Amino acid sequence: MPPFYCMIMKINIDCGGCYRKIRDALLKLQELESHLIERKRGRVIVFGEFDPQAVAIRMRKMINRRVQILEIKEAEVGSGEGEAFK
Template sequence: MTLRMSIDCNGCYRKIRRALLQMQELESHLIDRKHGRVSVWGAFSPQDVAIKIRKRTNRRVEILELREAAAPGGGEEQNAGQHMPGQPMP
């Protein structure tokens, strides 16, 4: 997930970083000071994370982009062993 936040100074950067490090559900994060963007990875609810960051930093948070994690194996092999109704059994 990518968020837009105003990162004006080193104090703002540290406040955002500290808030991200305290969240157990996040696997990783990346803070881009120049463009004012924060990217986070992990298994979480996007709205919950945005609300937590907003409360802890007292800064406006805007969700720019959400990406779902790709399932291992591409997802095509999941139906390989299942029988489809209406088709003869092999």
Template sequence: MSDKFYCMTVRMNIDCNGCYQRIRRALLQMQEDLESHLIDRKQQRVSVCGAFVPQDVAIKLRKKTNRRVEIMEIKEVDAGDGHRP
């Protein structure tokens, strides 16, 4: 578990309902690392927030969904002050 709180946006190919469900299932399996997630089907983006290592989450998503994961943005927020956004 990381001591930093990250919000990461990745681009993934979400073609159909099955692709969406596969991504959603993979994110729910990683729930201990992630605080929240958002899947935007129209823009084909997935946003995740939590205390995790961004590269590790991207690799896990890639392995569990068998889809290409392109990291677009990573925002780092210091979680040491006791409150999170």
């Protein structure tokens, strides 16, 4: 089982069309649990069990824009805030 990652990427989001293209590409990636698009800051945060470099490369190919990885954090599944809901 691959590790659970939180990855922050920098992507230039100029307009509504760019935003929709990025959102649609993120929804097509099956390995992502969830995502957050910070339009004003030009950042995309993704969560899930995936290979960070592979996801960044696939995103770049899907949206035809430069994708820069800012930060990758590895999280342990079953720890943290999720414990409060069990």
